Amino acid sequence: MNKNTNKKSEKKIRSRNEIKILDAAVLLFSKKGFDGTRFMEIAKASELPKANVYYYFSSKNEIYERLIENVIQGWDNAFEHINLDLEPADAIDTYIGAKLDYARLNPIESRFFAHEMLRGGEFLTRKQRQHIRDVTRKHEHVLESWILQGKIRDISPQHFFIMLWASTEFYANFTNVVELTLEKRKLTKKDYDNARKTIVNSILNGCLKK
Amino acid sequence: MNKNTNKKSEKKIRSRNEIKILDAAVLLFSKKGFDGTRFMEIAKASELPKANVYYYFSSKNEIYERLIENVIQGWDNAFEHINLDLEPADAIDTYIGAKLDYARLNPIESRFFAHEMLRGGEFLTRKQRQHIRDVTRKHEHVLESWILQGKIRDISPQHFFIMLWASTEFYANFTNVVELTLEKRKLTKKDYDNARKTIVNSILNGCLKK
DNA sequence: ATAAAAACTGACATTTTTGTCAACTTTATA
DNA sequence: TATAAAGTTGACAAAAATGTCAGTTTTTAT
Numbered sequence A, B: 001m002n003k004n005t006n007k008k009s010e011k012k013i014r015s016r017n018e019i020k021i022l023d024a025a026v027l028l029f030s031k032k033g034f035d036g037t038r039f040m041e042i043a044k045a046s047e048l049p050k051a052n053v054y055y056y057f058s059s060k061n062e063i064y065e066r067l068i069e070n071v072i073q074g075w076d077n078a079f080e081h082i083n084l085d086l087e088p089a090d091a092i093d094t095y096i097g098a099k100l101d102y103a104r105l106n107p108i109e110s111r112f113f114a115h116e117m118l119r120g121g122e123f124l125t126r127k128q129r130q131h132i133r134d135v136t137r138k139h140e141h142v143l144e145s146w147i148l149q150g151k152i153r154d155i156s157p158q159h160f161f162i163m164l165w166a167s168t169e170f171y172a173n174f175t176n177v178v179e180l181t182l183e184k185r186k187l188t189k190k191d192y193d194n195a196r197k198t199i200v201n202s203i204l205n206g207c208l209k210k
Numbered sequence C: 001a002t003a004a005a006a007a008c009t010g011a012c013a014t015t016t017t018t019g020t021c022a023a024c025t026t027t028a029t030a
Numbered sequence D: 001t002a003t004a005a006a007g008t009t010g011a012c013a014a015a016a017a018t019g020t021c022a023g024t025t026t027t028t029a030t
Helices: A013-036 A039-046 A050-056 A060-079 A088-105 A107-118 A126-148 A157-173 A175-182 A189-205 B013-036 B039-046 B050-056 B060-079 B088-105 B107-118 B126-148 B157-173 B175-182 B189-205
Strands: none
Touching: A013 A039, A013 A050, A013 A060, A013 A107, A013 B013, A013 B107, A039 A050, A039 A060, A060 A088, A060 A107, A060 A126, A088 A107, A088 A157, A088 A189, A107 A157, A107 B013, A107 B107, A107 B157, A126 A157, A126 B175, A157 A175, A157 A189, A157 B107, A157 B157, A157 B175, A157 B189, A175 B126, A175 B157, A189 B157, A189 B189, B013 B039, B013 B050, B013 B060, B013 B107, B039 B050, B039 B060, B060 B088, B060 B107, B060 B126, B088 B107, B088 B157, B088 B189, B107 B157, B126 B157, B157 B175, B157 B189
């Protein structure tokens, strides 16, 4: 009678299977991109028959678009509590820390999106583009206000922001290059901490001795 | 009698066609990666029949490996004249300028290699890996010596170097994100100059006002 | 001019991938 | 417990991609 005959029954079969499929898909896409991933591979990796995957998603396209949306939401969740209302030094430190945490904990999502950007972001909807633009602009405004208040030098907020994005995302997207550079087989939390210190220190104070 | 019946006859048909094929291939690979690119597409883009392409390259693999080698050589050529024996400020300025020039002028090669790194660099030979490592290490040594000489702060040369690489490569790999951020349809030389100024200024002197 | 080497190509067999469907099983609901 | 709805699947046809080859044309060297 009860809708739960056993404890572990997730509310919906649909939801459980969609997650299986999306998880398998994002991993494959993160390695080989949209065109490089076969529908059949996704089915295999999901441990579901192909026809069953078609039951949930009508095309590879549909899976991919769902993932794009999920990743963008993931960012919003990860960074919504970042408080830029601090003094520049603290704010930037926190921001870079958060970005590196994201890179460390979500490398698959990062690489997935890197593929999308490499192909030119063709799959992004107008709305999603706008959203990214809005978030970016908000950050730029913070920088601008710091400049106006004489708290930081007069530099291009856009390029500065890109530098932060680039420096942190790199650790997720090109982990193997970092490993090669650090001559380590696997990056540890400590490595990310060192990255953070180096980036923050260079960007805040510069590398030159005064 | 003369080996040139007409002026424009390139020395070798083989060489000309290989270039046609490699040019078409690197563009496709730069957009869709190795797995996402079909042999047939390369043939189409080369304007040669598929069987003709097979005459020159026995597999997609072979084309790809040739390109990897070419790109690595391209770097060596592009950066061999970079002189790091200057004072830190000048050296870093020159280096970042050269990297951004490369990003601006060779976006296809950059993206091609970005794909390769995203998939973990599986196609790189031991020798190529070692070469990259060696070049990187040389740069690190320069930084270390500056630190020892008290010319720059005591920061991790590895992470610092990664930051430079990341910040400059980003403009090639994710051009569309940059365009979105700058709200421009196409980046100009001027934009790259601004990037250079911002990166150099931040990294050398820091963004904080003293 | 001619023979050998290099370059070219249409056509074909094979393999891989795609997408659909009808039949079947499980789960939810009344 | 009956019935509808949701979920599952093997099997198949169609389409796309791969790789080869025999036969041809063009280029090179003598």
